[in-house]
Amino acid sequence: MKQLALMKHLSLALFSVLMFFSASSQAWWWDKPSTYTKTKHPIVLTHGLYGFDSLLGIKYWHKVPETLRADGAEVYLTTVSNSNSPEVRGEQLIPQIERILAISGAKKVNLIGHSHGGPTIRYVASVRPDLVASVTSIAGVNKGTPVADTLADWSNQSGFMAGVIETLGNALAGVIDLLSGGDYDQDIMASLASMTTAETTAFNQRHPGGIPTSACGEGAYVDNGIRYYSWSGAKPSTNIFDPLDLITATTSLFFPAGVKNDGLVGSCSSHLGMVIRDDFKMNHLDEVNMLLGIHHLFSTDPLTVFRSHANRLKNAGL
DSSP: OHHHHHHHHHHHHHHHHHHHHHHHHHHHHHHSOOOTTOOSSOEEEEOOTTOOSEETTEESSTTHHHHHHHTTOOEEEOOOOSSSOHHHHHHHHHHHHHHHHHHHOOSOEEEEEETTHHHHHHHHHHHOGGGEEEEEEESOOSSOOHHHHHHHHHHHHOHHHHHHHHHHHHHHHHHHHHHHTOOOOOOHHHHHHHTSHHHHHHHHHHSOTTOOSSSSSOOOSEETTEEEEEEEEOOSOOOTTOTTHHHHHHHGGGSOTTOOBSSSSBTGGGOOSEEEEEEESOOTTGGGTTTTTOOOTTSOOHHHHHHHHHHHHHHTTO
16 A cells, blocks of 8 residues: 555656646747748838828838737838839938848848839839849839829829829828928829839839739749749728728729729739739738728738738748
């Protein structure tokens, strides 16, 4: 009996020791920092038309940097003219990238641009490929948009209308610039012109990296040592509680019937390099998690798309 009791005590002690080390090991595992989004090169975010970093408490990239950093990514926000040509915006972006490289010690960056930020980062990749590891265009205006085409037509047909668009457009750009602390020159007419079908065609001839040769196909995945990716949404109105849906629902009326679009950019026009997807249930602002993360209730969370893409870049050695 004494031997049996002793064996029971030894078994209990051994079980306790094993449980202790098992628990310790498990705690160590769960406390280990995640590296899911830890890319080799820093991720640099570039906004689109009328974009900003932070405006009266509203973040353009709502929770995107924080979400990526939580899993290991090194993320930087940039600010350029919210209204100007991609060439002007790109030249403003280059010195910011150079500072980021100096701060981080990295050799290159992964550029991610939304809307007009797409052509902006494409310009940088074209003229300074030494700075860029990858380009990701989110609903980039890569082959123009009927919205810009229509406004350009109105301006060409009426001097009065051109004056109205220029005055109101630059006034709004100036207010955004002032409140967000950008301090850049604004030119809404140059911005709109650069997003027309005609001007994007000319731009693509000068900076062809990743541009599809077919109307709605994929472009080269790698060009001049730089990888190209894109994704976009195709649902102009996604949530009745989001006041910004009114903007994208209205601008979607500029598109011909049957053309998939996110309210401002057509799905096919957004294609660049590897097309991750062009039909997310997101409008043009949902794609960067605006406004305050309000998006379609029964579709992919925009933050999940960003995390998955950062992991994609990581797995590609970028």
